[in-house]
Amino acid sequence: MFGKLSQRRRILVGLAAKNPRIEKVATQFLKDTGLPLAALFTTLGRTAARMLECKLSADYGFEAFNSLIANLKVDQSTYTTYKIDKNKEYKGRYMGTVPRGVLSHWVRIKNGVIQNYQAVVPSTWNAGPRDANGTKGPYEASLVGMKLQDLSQPLEIIRVIHSFDPCIACAVHVMDTKGNELSQYRVDPITVGCNL
Structure with missing residues (x-):
């Protein structure tokens, strides 16, 4: 999870x-x-x-x-200085939990220069589609069986997805089981405080 x-x-x-x-x-x-x-x-x-x-x-x-x-009170040092040997290659990673969920950072440094950097952010996990075994992603699973009072104002969907605190572009596309788009909603990021 x-x-x-x-x-x-x-x-x-x-x-x-x-x-x-x-x-x-x-x-x-x-x-x-x-x-x-x-x-x-x-x-x-x-x-x-x-x-x-x-x-x-x-x-x-x-x-x-x-x-x-x-x-x-017993040790005044507050940081350690690290020196990067420009003749070596370094690989590093961080995996941890942050407010939105699991976060990982991956970096490769060669000749003193960052060659590759990648972050896998919590919203990638939460918004992910079904996996190879057909297991629904968290967003999809939380919406299964939901009844909408008004398709033009899907407040129920917004409440559920907002509970995941997603960091995504502020647009939602609602599709049926065959992949046909039923509706599209866009939220103005300025008025809702979305950081894009």
Whole structure:
């Protein structure tokens, strides 16, 4: 599971594993809202997981900051200078979780110059189509069976897709099972704060 699904999964797995930090924030959220645990398996659950992750990240951030301050009392160095040998080739990667989901960066440096750089961003995972086995991507799976009140104003689709916090061009094409376009919607990125 990727993206918002992975955030929700971390919250659910943390609850099942009785992780004290996750238990504390998740049970408090459910208590304050009066929602059942099953609510975490919905669009609301993705949005709530993002909020709970922010709270957990802030808590970890304060701990890391306090640890840094304690470390500075005994070790004044705050960074390491790295020198790139121009006669060598370097390959590096980063894989981690960010607010939208799983992010990876891939780089190759040769002769002191970046030869290749690639980022696979969370929206690529979340918006991905069906895989080779026919498994639906997260966006598609979350929309299956959805009833629209008004095809010209698909608010239900917007609410569900927004719960993934996508970083994509602000346009949606609705297609039937044969690939025929039923409708197309474009959102003005200036008025909605989309960063293109």
